Amino acid sequence: DEEGGEGEKAEALQLTAEQQQLFARENEALLNELTCVASDVAKIEKQVMDISELQEEFVGRVSEQAEEIDTIFKLQSESNTKLKRGTNNMRDATADSSQFRVFILVLLVTLSFALLFIHWYD
Numbered sequence: 001d002e003e004g005g006e007g008e009k010a011e012a013l014q015l016t017a018e019q020q021q022l023f024a025r026e027n028e029a030l031l032n033e034l035t036c037v038a039s040d041v042a043k044i045e046k047q048v049m050d051i052s053e054l055q056e057e058f059v060g061r062v063s064e065q066a067e068e069i070d071t072i073f074k075l076q077s078e079s080n081t082k083l084k085r086g087t088n089n090m091r092d093a094t095a096d097s098s099q100f101r102v103f104i105l106v107l108l109v110t111l112s113f114a115l116l117f118i119h120w121y122d
Contacts (some may be wrong), residue, residue, distance in 0.1 A: 015023070
């Protein structure tokens with residue numbers, strides 16, 4: 001019995017040629033599908049690496065721009081300070097100039113009267 005049962009099991013485990021061809025086609029289809037998936041994964045991996053490189057470059061350029069913006073801000077602040085100082089200097093110079101003009105005018109008028117007085121006195 002045991003030998004007969006084993007023989008039947010062996011016959012049941014043996015595949016027909018048609019079943020073997022079907023399994024071979026299914027295996028080939030699975031292999032092709034897995035190959036395509038592996039190819040797609042490789043493409044995606046390359047794209048992710050490219051994106052990573054671009055992101056690193058972007059971060060570097062943004063950092064450079066931030067430094068340039070800081071420099072421009074500092075220069076602009078210094079320019080404003082110098083412009084205010086220059087405006088104050090111009091205002092002072094204008095005030096000094098007007099005071100000098102008034103002084104000269106008073107001096108000329110006084111000297112004119114002095115000359116008229118000396119001329120009249122003689």
